[in-house]
Amino acid sequence: MRLYYTPGVCSLAPRIIACEAGLEIEYDKVDLKTQTTASGRDFVRINPKGYVPALALRSGDILTEVPVILEYLADQVPNSRLLPRLGSLERYRAKEWLDFTGAELHKGFDPLWSAPMPPKARQLAVLHLQRRFSYLDQCLRDRPYLAGQHFTVADAYCFTVLSWARFHRIDLSDHPAVTDYMARVAARPRVKQALEAEGLLAPV
Ligand SMILES: N[C@@H](CCC(=O)N[C@@H](CS)C(=O)NCC(=O)O)C(=O)O
Known part of the structure; x- marks a missing residue:
């Protein structure tokens, strides 16, 4: 599989899940302005919607849309607990959080x-x-994570989107449970690995 990504944007969420799940994925960086990839591909031919992320499957098919890509990746490793069992109420809860993150948080940042x-x-x-x-908040x-006791794909997405608050100088201090949550997710070794791969870890 190959993930088309741009550092620090929503495509960080699938990278976090690939790291958490131990999936071997190739990465190709997309310049959103020129719509070209680091490997020299024309990105519009890969995803005509012109935005990241896009996931190229082994079959050659391309999947787009963050929640769908996250669900697909988690389902590659069913015992990883990154998404509850298909058909369970817990699965729908996790998907409820994915949709909330996409429609309410991610798109809430769009005007900024x-x-x-x-x-x-x-x-x-x-x-x-x-x-x-x-x-x-x-x-x-x-609870430590959105869907309960376990880190799920919804947390990878929500953490990614909330991390933009600092860039836009949005104060989160009125939301202590959210700031604790951000610290908890950022401390996960595989999340650190993903951040480091995109050059997003602040130098110590
Ligand atoms: N609905 C899409 C939204 C993806 C999206 O907004 N991607 C942004 C980065 S976070 C992007 O590539 N924007 C460039 C553009 O729209 O031209 C999804 O869930 O994947």
């Missing part, structure tokens, strides 16, 4: 990437995100 942004519009976008963070007060 478009520069320049009028201050009022930025303020509204941040306020909207802060409401979602408050909900997240309540949920994380009684």
